[in-house]
Amino acid sequence: MPEGLRADCSRCFGLCCVALPFAASADFAISKDAGKPCPNLLADYRCGIHAGLRERGFPGCTVFDCFGAGQQVSQVTFAGRDWRGDPGRAKRMFQVFPVMRQLHELLWYLTEAMSLDAARGLRDQLAAALEETEKLTHASAETMIELDLPAHRSKINELLLRASELARAGTGGPNRRGADLIGAKLRGADLRGASLRGALLIGADLRGADLRLADLIGADLRDTDLTGADLTGSIFLTQSQVNAARGDATTKLPPSLTRPAHWKRAPTGKRRPARRR
Structure with missing residues:
Protein backbone atom coordinates (compact mmCIF):
# COMPACT_ATOMS: atom_id res chain seq x y z
CA MET A 1 0.00 0.00 0.00
CA PRO A 2 1.19 3.58 -0.66
CA GLU A 3 2.79 5.19 2.39
CA GLY A 4 0.33 8.07 2.10
CA LEU A 5 -2.43 5.69 3.21
CA ARG A 6 -0.62 4.82 6.44
CA ALA A 7 -0.95 7.06 9.47
CA ASP A 8 2.06 9.22 10.28
CA CYS A 9 1.23 10.84 13.63
CA SER A 10 4.48 12.83 13.59
CA ARG A 11 3.07 14.92 10.70
CA CYS A 12 -0.42 15.36 12.14
CA PHE A 13 -1.77 17.92 14.60
CA GLY A 14 -3.45 15.29 16.78
CA LEU A 15 -6.66 15.53 14.78
CA CYS A 16 -8.11 12.19 15.89
CA CYS A 17 -7.57 13.34 19.50
CA VAL A 18 -9.55 16.54 18.94
CA ALA A 19 -11.95 16.38 15.99
CA LEU A 20 -13.70 13.13 16.91
CA PRO A 21 -16.03 12.52 19.88
CA PHE A 22 -15.97 9.46 22.10
CA ALA A 23 -18.11 8.22 24.97
CA ALA A 24 -17.10 6.58 28.24
CA SER A 25 -17.28 2.86 27.59
CA ALA A 26 -15.17 -0.27 27.37
CA ASP A 27 -13.19 1.57 24.66
CA PHE A 28 -12.70 4.92 26.38
CA ALA A 29 -12.22 5.81 30.03
CA ILE A 30 -13.92 9.20 29.61
CA SER A 31 -16.33 11.03 27.33
CA LYS A 32 -15.22 13.81 24.99
CA ASP A 33 -17.13 16.08 22.60
CA ALA A 34 -16.12 16.59 18.98
CA GLY A 35 -13.75 19.54 18.64
CA LYS A 36 -12.55 19.27 22.23
CA PRO A 37 -8.95 18.15 22.79
CA CYS A 38 -8.45 14.93 24.71
CA PRO A 39 -6.90 15.76 28.12
CA ASN A 40 -4.07 13.35 27.28
CA LEU A 41 -3.01 15.38 24.21
CA LEU A 42 0.29 17.17 24.79
CA ALA A 43 1.34 20.59 23.47
CA ASP A 44 3.42 18.93 20.72
CA TYR A 45 0.37 16.89 19.62
CA ARG A 46 1.69 13.62 21.04
CA CYS A 47 -0.33 11.41 23.36
CA GLY A 48 0.79 11.63 26.97
CA ILE A 49 -0.21 8.03 27.72
CA HIS A 50 0.52 6.42 24.35
CA ALA A 51 2.59 3.59 25.83
CA GLY A 52 -0.18 2.65 28.25
CA LEU A 53 -3.41 3.41 26.42
CA ARG A 54 -4.94 -0.03 26.98
CA GLU A 55 -3.95 -0.16 30.62
CA ARG A 56 -5.38 3.34 31.18
CA GLY A 57 -8.75 2.46 29.66
CA PHE A 58 -8.34 3.74 26.09
CA PRO A 59 -8.19 0.61 23.88
CA GLY A 60 -10.36 2.43 21.33
CA CYS A 61 -7.42 4.71 20.54
CA THR A 62 -5.20 1.73 19.72
CA VAL A 63 -7.80 0.44 17.25
CA PHE A 64 -8.38 3.65 15.31
CA ASP A 65 -6.67 4.11 11.93
CA CYS A 66 -7.02 7.31 9.90
CA PHE A 67 -5.49 5.76 6.74
CA GLY A 68 -3.12 8.72 6.55
CA ALA A 69 -5.89 11.33 6.56
CA GLY A 70 -4.38 13.13 9.54
CA GLN A 71 -1.16 14.14 7.84
CA GLN A 72 -3.00 14.91 4.58
CA VAL A 73 -5.30 17.41 6.30
CA SER A 74 -2.50 18.86 8.43
CA GLN A 75 0.22 19.18 5.80
CA VAL A 76 -1.66 19.45 2.49
CA THR A 77 -5.18 20.82 3.00
CA PHE A 78 -4.04 23.33 5.63
CA ALA A 79 -0.42 23.62 4.48
CA GLY A 80 1.13 22.89 7.87
CA ARG A 81 -0.98 25.37 9.85
CA ASP A 82 -2.44 23.91 13.03
CA TRP A 83 -5.81 24.46 14.69
CA ARG A 84 -4.61 26.23 17.80
CA GLY A 85 -5.20 29.96 18.00
CA ASP A 86 -7.62 30.18 15.05
CA PRO A 87 -11.19 29.03 15.86
CA GLY A 88 -12.31 29.41 12.23
CA ARG A 89 -9.51 27.25 10.88
CA ALA A 90 -10.00 24.75 13.71
CA LYS A 91 -13.67 24.37 12.82
CA ARG A 92 -12.93 23.75 9.14
CA MET A 93 -10.08 21.37 9.93
CA PHE A 94 -12.28 19.31 12.25
CA GLN A 95 -15.01 19.17 9.57
CA VAL A 96 -12.58 18.08 6.87
CA PHE A 97 -10.80 15.37 8.85
CA PRO A 98 -13.64 12.76 8.95
CA VAL A 99 -14.34 13.38 5.25
CA MET A 100 -10.66 12.91 4.39
CA ARG A 101 -10.52 9.73 6.44
CA GLN A 102 -13.36 8.22 4.44
CA LEU A 103 -11.73 9.25 1.16
CA HIS A 104 -8.44 7.67 2.22
CA GLU A 105 -10.26 4.51 3.27
CA LEU A 106 -11.78 4.35 -0.23
CA LEU A 107 -8.31 4.79 -1.72
CA TRP A 108 -7.13 1.82 0.37
CA TYR A 109 -9.93 -0.37 -0.98
CA LEU A 110 -9.50 0.81 -4.57
CA THR A 111 -5.75 0.20 -4.44
CA GLU A 112 -6.37 -3.33 -3.20
CA ALA A 113 -9.04 -3.94 -5.85
CA MET A 114 -6.56 -2.89 -8.53
CA SER A 115 -4.23 -5.68 -7.35
CA LEU A 116 -6.82 -8.46 -7.73
CA ASP A 117 -5.96 -10.52 -10.80
CA ALA A 118 -9.54 -11.73 -11.16
CA ALA A 119 -10.75 -8.11 -11.39
CA ARG A 120 -8.37 -7.06 -14.16
CA GLY A 121 -11.37 -6.45 -16.44
CA LEU A 122 -12.41 -3.61 -14.12
CA ARG A 123 -9.01 -1.97 -13.86
CA ASP A 124 -9.82 0.96 -16.15
CA GLN A 125 -12.91 1.78 -14.09
CA LEU A 126 -11.05 1.24 -10.84
CA ALA A 127 -8.19 3.45 -12.01
CA ALA A 128 -10.62 6.22 -12.96
CA ALA A 129 -12.32 5.99 -9.56
CA LEU A 130 -8.92 6.01 -7.85
CA GLU A 131 -7.87 9.14 -9.75
CA GLU A 132 -11.15 10.92 -9.00
CA THR A 133 -10.91 10.11 -5.30
CA GLU A 134 -7.24 11.12 -5.18
CA LYS A 135 -8.14 14.50 -6.68
CA LEU A 136 -10.76 15.04 -3.99
CA THR A 137 -8.12 14.53 -1.28
CA HIS A 138 -6.25 17.52 -2.72
CA ALA A 139 -9.33 19.74 -2.97
CA SER A 140 -9.91 22.80 -0.81
CA ALA A 141 -11.40 22.50 2.63
CA GLU A 142 -14.60 24.12 1.43
CA THR A 143 -14.96 21.63 -1.44
CA MET A 144 -14.57 18.66 0.87
CA ILE A 145 -17.00 20.03 3.44
CA GLU A 146 -19.65 20.40 0.71
CA LEU A 147 -18.87 17.03 -0.92
CA ASP A 148 -21.76 14.57 -1.27
CA LEU A 149 -19.76 11.82 0.38
CA PRO A 150 -22.54 9.20 0.58
CA ALA A 151 -23.07 9.45 -3.18
CA HIS A 152 -19.35 9.11 -3.87
CA ARG A 153 -19.04 6.13 -1.51
CA SER A 154 -22.06 4.45 -3.12
CA LYS A 155 -20.53 4.74 -6.57
CA ILE A 156 -17.19 3.35 -5.40
CA ASN A 157 -18.87 0.56 -3.45
CA GLU A 158 -20.57 -0.75 -6.58
CA LEU A 159 -17.16 -1.16 -8.20
CA LEU A 160 -15.67 -2.77 -5.11
CA LEU A 161 -18.56 -5.23 -4.91
CA ARG A 162 -18.05 -6.26 -8.53
CA ALA A 163 -14.32 -6.71 -7.95
CA SER A 164 -15.06 -8.83 -4.87
CA GLU A 165 -17.52 -11.03 -6.75
CA LEU A 166 -14.97 -11.67 -9.49
CA ALA A 167 -12.25 -12.52 -6.97
CA ARG A 168 -14.50 -14.92 -5.04
CA ALA A 169 -16.13 -16.55 -8.07
CA GLY A 170 -15.96 -20.33 -7.99
CA THR A 171 -15.09 -20.61 -4.30
Missing part, protein backbone atom coordinates in the same frame (compact mmCIF):
# COMPACT_ATOMS: atom_id res chain seq x y z
CA GLY A 172 -18.60 -21.51 -3.23
CA GLY A 173 -18.26 -19.32 -0.15
CA PRO A 174 -21.45 -18.58 1.81
CA ASN A 175 -23.19 -15.21 1.56
CA ARG A 176 -23.36 -13.80 5.11
CA ARG A 177 -23.47 -10.17 4.08
CA GLY A 178 -24.73 -8.01 6.95
CA ALA A 179 -25.40 -11.11 9.07
CA ASP A 180 -25.73 -10.90 12.84
CA LEU A 181 -22.98 -13.25 13.96
CA ILE A 182 -22.34 -11.66 17.34
CA GLY A 183 -20.77 -14.29 19.58
CA ALA A 184 -21.16 -16.96 16.88
CA LYS A 185 -19.33 -20.26 17.40
CA LEU A 186 -17.41 -20.57 14.13
CA ARG A 187 -14.26 -22.30 15.29
CA GLY A 188 -12.60 -24.06 12.36
CA ALA A 189 -15.35 -22.90 9.97
CA ASP A 190 -14.75 -23.04 6.22
CA LEU A 191 -15.48 -19.44 5.22
CA ARG A 192 -13.21 -19.37 2.20
CA GLY A 193 -14.63 -16.95 -0.36
CA ALA A 194 -17.48 -15.92 1.95
CA SER A 195 -19.15 -12.55 1.73
CA LEU A 196 -18.98 -11.09 5.23
CA ARG A 197 -19.49 -7.51 4.10
CA GLY A 198 -20.86 -5.53 7.03
CA ALA A 199 -21.34 -8.66 9.14
CA LEU A 200 -21.47 -8.28 12.91
CA LEU A 201 -18.80 -10.62 14.25
CA ILE A 202 -18.37 -8.99 17.65
CA GLY A 203 -17.00 -11.54 20.09
CA ALA A 204 -17.33 -14.37 17.56
CA ASP A 205 -15.13 -17.45 17.85
CA LEU A 206 -13.22 -17.78 14.57
CA ARG A 207 -10.29 -19.72 15.94
CA GLY A 208 -8.70 -21.74 13.18
CA ALA A 209 -11.29 -20.58 10.61
CA ASP A 210 -10.42 -20.45 6.91
CA LEU A 211 -11.07 -16.88 5.77
CA ARG A 212 -9.01 -16.92 2.61
CA LEU A 213 -10.62 -14.79 -0.12
CA ALA A 214 -13.39 -13.79 2.28
CA ASP A 215 -14.75 -10.27 1.70
CA LEU A 216 -14.51 -8.48 5.06
CA ILE A 217 -15.27 -4.91 4.04
CA GLY A 218 -17.08 -3.17 6.89
CA ALA A 219 -17.24 -6.33 9.05
CA ASP A 220 -17.25 -5.56 12.78
CA LEU A 221 -14.41 -7.63 14.25
CA ARG A 222 -14.38 -6.15 17.73
CA ASP A 223 -13.16 -8.79 20.18
CA THR A 224 -13.43 -11.47 17.47
CA ASP A 225 -11.08 -14.37 18.25
CA LEU A 226 -8.89 -14.93 15.20
CA THR A 227 -6.37 -17.18 16.93
CA GLY A 228 -4.99 -19.55 14.32
CA ALA A 229 -7.33 -18.22 11.61
CA ASP A 230 -6.10 -17.93 8.03
CA LEU A 231 -6.84 -14.50 6.55
CA THR A 232 -4.25 -14.60 3.76
CA GLY A 233 -5.80 -13.33 0.59
CA SER A 234 -8.85 -11.98 2.42
CA ILE A 235 -10.42 -9.04 0.62
CA PHE A 236 -10.69 -5.47 1.93
CA LEU A 237 -9.48 -6.25 5.45
CA THR A 238 -8.05 -3.18 7.20
CA GLN A 239 -5.57 -2.63 10.01
CA SER A 240 -8.25 -1.12 12.24
CA GLN A 241 -10.34 -4.30 11.94
CA VAL A 242 -7.32 -6.43 12.83
CA ASN A 243 -6.49 -4.14 15.75
CA ALA A 244 -10.03 -4.54 17.10
CA ALA A 245 -9.85 -8.34 17.02
CA ARG A 246 -7.92 -10.86 19.10
CA GLY A 247 -5.29 -13.18 17.70
CA ASP A 248 -1.78 -14.48 18.15
CA ALA A 249 1.36 -15.45 16.27
CA THR A 250 -0.50 -18.33 14.58
CA THR A 251 -3.01 -15.97 12.93
CA LYS A 252 -2.16 -15.57 9.24
CA LEU A 253 -2.60 -12.02 7.91
CA PRO A 254 -2.31 -10.43 4.47
CA PRO A 255 1.20 -8.97 3.87
CA SER A 256 -0.15 -5.39 3.84
CA LEU A 257 -1.20 -5.64 7.50
CA THR A 258 0.83 -5.93 10.70
CA ARG A 259 0.28 -8.07 13.78
CA PRO A 260 -0.97 -5.87 16.65
CA ALA A 261 1.38 -5.55 19.61
CA HIS A 262 -1.42 -6.40 22.05
CA TRP A 263 -2.09 -9.81 20.47
CA LYS A 264 -1.02 -12.70 22.64
CA ARG A 265 1.90 -14.88 21.76
CA ALA A 266 1.34 -18.39 20.50
CA PRO A 267 1.42 -20.96 23.30
CA THR A 268 4.72 -22.76 23.51
CA GLY A 269 3.75 -25.33 26.12
CA LYS A 270 5.35 -25.95 29.48
CA ARG A 271 8.80 -27.33 29.60
CA ARG A 272 9.07 -30.59 31.44
CA PRO A 273 11.64 -30.66 34.22
CA ALA A 274 14.75 -32.60 33.36
CA ARG A 275 14.90 -36.08 34.80
CA ARG A 276 17.50 -36.71 37.43
CA ARG A 277 19.90 -39.49 36.66
Whole structure:
Protein backbone atom coordinates (compact mmCIF):
# COMPACT_ATOMS: atom_id res chain seq x y z
CA MET A 1 0.00 0.00 0.00
CA PRO A 2 1.19 3.58 -0.66
CA GLU A 3 2.79 5.19 2.39
CA GLY A 4 0.33 8.07 2.10
CA LEU A 5 -2.43 5.69 3.21
CA ARG A 6 -0.62 4.82 6.44
CA ALA A 7 -0.95 7.06 9.47
CA ASP A 8 2.06 9.22 10.28
CA CYS A 9 1.23 10.84 13.63
CA SER A 10 4.48 12.83 13.59
CA ARG A 11 3.07 14.92 10.70
CA CYS A 12 -0.42 15.36 12.14
CA PHE A 13 -1.77 17.92 14.60
CA GLY A 14 -3.45 15.29 16.78
CA LEU A 15 -6.66 15.53 14.78
CA CYS A 16 -8.11 12.19 15.89
CA CYS A 17 -7.57 13.34 19.50
CA VAL A 18 -9.55 16.54 18.94
CA ALA A 19 -11.95 16.38 15.99
CA LEU A 20 -13.70 13.13 16.91
CA PRO A 21 -16.03 12.52 19.88
CA PHE A 22 -15.97 9.46 22.10
CA ALA A 23 -18.11 8.22 24.97
CA ALA A 24 -17.10 6.58 28.24
CA SER A 25 -17.28 2.86 27.59
CA ALA A 26 -15.17 -0.27 27.37
CA ASP A 27 -13.19 1.57 24.66
CA PHE A 28 -12.70 4.92 26.38
CA ALA A 29 -12.22 5.81 30.03
CA ILE A 30 -13.92 9.20 29.61
CA SER A 31 -16.33 11.03 27.33
CA LYS A 32 -15.22 13.81 24.99
CA ASP A 33 -17.13 16.08 22.60
CA ALA A 34 -16.12 16.59 18.98
CA GLY A 35 -13.75 19.54 18.64
CA LYS A 36 -12.55 19.27 22.23
CA PRO A 37 -8.95 18.15 22.79
CA CYS A 38 -8.45 14.93 24.71
CA PRO A 39 -6.90 15.76 28.12
CA ASN A 40 -4.07 13.35 27.28
CA LEU A 41 -3.01 15.38 24.21
CA LEU A 42 0.29 17.17 24.79
CA ALA A 43 1.34 20.59 23.47
CA ASP A 44 3.42 18.93 20.72
CA TYR A 45 0.37 16.89 19.62
CA ARG A 46 1.69 13.62 21.04
CA CYS A 47 -0.33 11.41 23.36
CA GLY A 48 0.79 11.63 26.97
CA ILE A 49 -0.21 8.03 27.72
CA HIS A 50 0.52 6.42 24.35
CA ALA A 51 2.59 3.59 25.83
CA GLY A 52 -0.18 2.65 28.25
CA LEU A 53 -3.41 3.41 26.42
CA ARG A 54 -4.94 -0.03 26.98
CA GLU A 55 -3.95 -0.16 30.62
CA ARG A 56 -5.38 3.34 31.18
CA GLY A 57 -8.75 2.46 29.66
CA PHE A 58 -8.34 3.74 26.09
CA PRO A 59 -8.19 0.61 23.88
CA GLY A 60 -10.36 2.43 21.33
CA CYS A 61 -7.42 4.71 20.54
CA THR A 62 -5.20 1.73 19.72
CA VAL A 63 -7.80 0.44 17.25
CA PHE A 64 -8.38 3.65 15.31
CA ASP A 65 -6.67 4.11 11.93
CA CYS A 66 -7.02 7.31 9.90
CA PHE A 67 -5.49 5.76 6.74
CA GLY A 68 -3.12 8.72 6.55
CA ALA A 69 -5.89 11.33 6.56
CA GLY A 70 -4.38 13.13 9.54
CA GLN A 71 -1.16 14.14 7.84
CA GLN A 72 -3.00 14.91 4.58
CA VAL A 73 -5.30 17.41 6.30
CA SER A 74 -2.50 18.86 8.43
CA GLN A 75 0.22 19.18 5.80
CA VAL A 76 -1.66 19.45 2.49
CA THR A 77 -5.18 20.82 3.00
CA PHE A 78 -4.04 23.33 5.63
CA ALA A 79 -0.42 23.62 4.48
CA GLY A 80 1.13 22.89 7.87
CA ARG A 81 -0.98 25.37 9.85
CA ASP A 82 -2.44 23.91 13.03
CA TRP A 83 -5.81 24.46 14.69
CA ARG A 84 -4.61 26.23 17.80
CA GLY A 85 -5.20 29.96 18.00
CA ASP A 86 -7.62 30.18 15.05
CA PRO A 87 -11.19 29.03 15.86
CA GLY A 88 -12.31 29.41 12.23
CA ARG A 89 -9.51 27.25 10.88
CA ALA A 90 -10.00 24.75 13.71
CA LYS A 91 -13.67 24.37 12.82
CA ARG A 92 -12.93 23.75 9.14
CA MET A 93 -10.08 21.37 9.93
CA PHE A 94 -12.28 19.31 12.25
CA GLN A 95 -15.01 19.17 9.57
CA VAL A 96 -12.58 18.08 6.87
CA PHE A 97 -10.80 15.37 8.85
CA PRO A 98 -13.64 12.76 8.95
CA VAL A 99 -14.34 13.38 5.25
CA MET A 100 -10.66 12.91 4.39
CA ARG A 101 -10.52 9.73 6.44
CA GLN A 102 -13.36 8.22 4.44
CA LEU A 103 -11.73 9.25 1.16
CA HIS A 104 -8.44 7.67 2.22
CA GLU A 105 -10.26 4.51 3.27
CA LEU A 106 -11.78 4.35 -0.23
CA LEU A 107 -8.31 4.79 -1.72
CA TRP A 108 -7.13 1.82 0.37
CA TYR A 109 -9.93 -0.37 -0.98
CA LEU A 110 -9.50 0.81 -4.57
CA THR A 111 -5.75 0.20 -4.44
CA GLU A 112 -6.37 -3.33 -3.20
CA ALA A 113 -9.04 -3.94 -5.85
CA MET A 114 -6.56 -2.89 -8.53
CA SER A 115 -4.23 -5.68 -7.35
CA LEU A 116 -6.82 -8.46 -7.73
CA ASP A 117 -5.96 -10.52 -10.80
CA ALA A 118 -9.54 -11.73 -11.16
CA ALA A 119 -10.75 -8.11 -11.39
CA ARG A 120 -8.37 -7.06 -14.16
CA GLY A 121 -11.37 -6.45 -16.44
CA LEU A 122 -12.41 -3.61 -14.12
CA ARG A 123 -9.01 -1.97 -13.86
CA ASP A 124 -9.82 0.96 -16.15
CA GLN A 125 -12.91 1.78 -14.09
CA LEU A 126 -11.05 1.24 -10.84
CA ALA A 127 -8.19 3.45 -12.01
CA ALA A 128 -10.62 6.22 -12.96
CA ALA A 129 -12.32 5.99 -9.56
CA LEU A 130 -8.92 6.01 -7.85
CA GLU A 131 -7.87 9.14 -9.75
CA GLU A 132 -11.15 10.92 -9.00
CA THR A 133 -10.91 10.11 -5.30
CA GLU A 134 -7.24 11.12 -5.18
CA LYS A 135 -8.14 14.50 -6.68
CA LEU A 136 -10.76 15.04 -3.99
CA THR A 137 -8.12 14.53 -1.28
CA HIS A 138 -6.25 17.52 -2.72
CA ALA A 139 -9.33 19.74 -2.97
CA SER A 140 -9.91 22.80 -0.81
CA ALA A 141 -11.40 22.50 2.63
CA GLU A 142 -14.60 24.12 1.43
CA THR A 143 -14.96 21.63 -1.44
CA MET A 144 -14.57 18.66 0.87
CA ILE A 145 -17.00 20.03 3.44
CA GLU A 146 -19.65 20.40 0.71
CA LEU A 147 -18.87 17.03 -0.92
CA ASP A 148 -21.76 14.57 -1.27
CA LEU A 149 -19.76 11.82 0.38
CA PRO A 150 -22.54 9.20 0.58
CA ALA A 151 -23.07 9.45 -3.18
CA HIS A 152 -19.35 9.11 -3.87
CA ARG A 153 -19.04 6.13 -1.51
CA SER A 154 -22.06 4.45 -3.12
CA LYS A 155 -20.53 4.74 -6.57
CA ILE A 156 -17.19 3.35 -5.40
CA ASN A 157 -18.87 0.56 -3.45
CA GLU A 158 -20.57 -0.75 -6.58
CA LEU A 159 -17.16 -1.16 -8.20
CA LEU A 160 -15.67 -2.77 -5.11
CA LEU A 161 -18.56 -5.23 -4.91
CA ARG A 162 -18.05 -6.26 -8.53
CA ALA A 163 -14.32 -6.71 -7.95
CA SER A 164 -15.06 -8.83 -4.87
CA GLU A 165 -17.52 -11.03 -6.75
CA LEU A 166 -14.97 -11.67 -9.49
CA ALA A 167 -12.25 -12.52 -6.97
CA ARG A 168 -14.50 -14.92 -5.04
CA ALA A 169 -16.13 -16.55 -8.07
CA GLY A 170 -15.96 -20.33 -7.99
CA THR A 171 -15.09 -20.61 -4.30
CA GLY A 172 -18.60 -21.51 -3.23
CA GLY A 173 -18.26 -19.32 -0.15
CA PRO A 174 -21.45 -18.58 1.81
CA ASN A 175 -23.19 -15.21 1.56
CA ARG A 176 -23.36 -13.80 5.11
CA ARG A 177 -23.47 -10.17 4.08
CA GLY A 178 -24.73 -8.01 6.95
CA ALA A 179 -25.40 -11.11 9.07
CA ASP A 180 -25.73 -10.90 12.84
CA LEU A 181 -22.98 -13.25 13.96
CA ILE A 182 -22.34 -11.66 17.34
CA GLY A 183 -20.77 -14.29 19.58
CA ALA A 184 -21.16 -16.96 16.88
CA LYS A 185 -19.33 -20.26 17.40
CA LEU A 186 -17.41 -20.57 14.13
CA ARG A 187 -14.26 -22.30 15.29
CA GLY A 188 -12.60 -24.06 12.36
CA ALA A 189 -15.35 -22.90 9.97
CA ASP A 190 -14.75 -23.04 6.22
CA LEU A 191 -15.48 -19.44 5.22
CA ARG A 192 -13.21 -19.37 2.20
CA GLY A 193 -14.63 -16.95 -0.36
CA ALA A 194 -17.48 -15.92 1.95
CA SER A 195 -19.15 -12.55 1.73
CA LEU A 196 -18.98 -11.09 5.23
CA ARG A 197 -19.49 -7.51 4.10
CA GLY A 198 -20.86 -5.53 7.03
CA ALA A 199 -21.34 -8.66 9.14
CA LEU A 200 -21.47 -8.28 12.91
CA LEU A 201 -18.80 -10.62 14.25
CA ILE A 202 -18.37 -8.99 17.65
CA GLY A 203 -17.00 -11.54 20.09
CA ALA A 204 -17.33 -14.37 17.56
CA ASP A 205 -15.13 -17.45 17.85
CA LEU A 206 -13.22 -17.78 14.57
CA ARG A 207 -10.29 -19.72 15.94
CA GLY A 208 -8.70 -21.74 13.18
CA ALA A 209 -11.29 -20.58 10.61
CA ASP A 210 -10.42 -20.45 6.91
CA LEU A 211 -11.07 -16.88 5.77
CA ARG A 212 -9.01 -16.92 2.61
CA LEU A 213 -10.62 -14.79 -0.12
CA ALA A 214 -13.39 -13.79 2.28
CA ASP A 215 -14.75 -10.27 1.70
CA LEU A 216 -14.51 -8.48 5.06
CA ILE A 217 -15.27 -4.91 4.04
CA GLY A 218 -17.08 -3.17 6.89
CA ALA A 219 -17.24 -6.33 9.05
CA ASP A 220 -17.25 -5.56 12.78
CA LEU A 221 -14.41 -7.63 14.25
CA ARG A 222 -14.38 -6.15 17.73
CA ASP A 223 -13.16 -8.79 20.18
CA THR A 224 -13.43 -11.47 17.47
CA ASP A 225 -11.08 -14.37 18.25
CA LEU A 226 -8.89 -14.93 15.20
CA THR A 227 -6.37 -17.18 16.93
CA GLY A 228 -4.99 -19.55 14.32
CA ALA A 229 -7.33 -18.22 11.61
CA ASP A 230 -6.10 -17.93 8.03
CA LEU A 231 -6.84 -14.50 6.55
CA THR A 232 -4.25 -14.60 3.76
CA GLY A 233 -5.80 -13.33 0.59
CA SER A 234 -8.85 -11.98 2.42
CA ILE A 235 -10.42 -9.04 0.62
CA PHE A 236 -10.69 -5.47 1.93
CA LEU A 237 -9.48 -6.25 5.45
CA THR A 238 -8.05 -3.18 7.20
CA GLN A 239 -5.57 -2.63 10.01
CA SER A 240 -8.25 -1.12 12.24
CA GLN A 241 -10.34 -4.30 11.94
CA VAL A 242 -7.32 -6.43 12.83
CA ASN A 243 -6.49 -4.14 15.75
CA ALA A 244 -10.03 -4.54 17.10
CA ALA A 245 -9.85 -8.34 17.02
CA ARG A 246 -7.92 -10.86 19.10
CA GLY A 247 -5.29 -13.18 17.70
CA ASP A 248 -1.78 -14.48 18.15
CA ALA A 249 1.36 -15.45 16.27
CA THR A 250 -0.50 -18.33 14.58
CA THR A 251 -3.01 -15.97 12.93
CA LYS A 252 -2.16 -15.57 9.24
CA LEU A 253 -2.60 -12.02 7.91
CA PRO A 254 -2.31 -10.43 4.47
CA PRO A 255 1.20 -8.97 3.87
CA SER A 256 -0.15 -5.39 3.84
CA LEU A 257 -1.20 -5.64 7.50
CA THR A 258 0.83 -5.93 10.70
CA ARG A 259 0.28 -8.07 13.78
CA PRO A 260 -0.97 -5.87 16.65
CA ALA A 261 1.38 -5.55 19.61
CA HIS A 262 -1.42 -6.40 22.05
CA TRP A 263 -2.09 -9.81 20.47
CA LYS A 264 -1.02 -12.70 22.64
CA ARG A 265 1.90 -14.88 21.76
CA ALA A 266 1.34 -18.39 20.50
CA PRO A 267 1.42 -20.96 23.30
CA THR A 268 4.72 -22.76 23.51
CA GLY A 269 3.75 -25.33 26.12
CA LYS A 270 5.35 -25.95 29.48
CA ARG A 271 8.80 -27.33 29.60
CA ARG A 272 9.07 -30.59 31.44
CA PRO A 273 11.64 -30.66 34.22
CA ALA A 274 14.75 -32.60 33.36
CA ARG A 275 14.90 -36.08 34.80
CA ARG A 276 17.50 -36.71 37.43
CA ARG A 277 19.90 -39.49 36.66
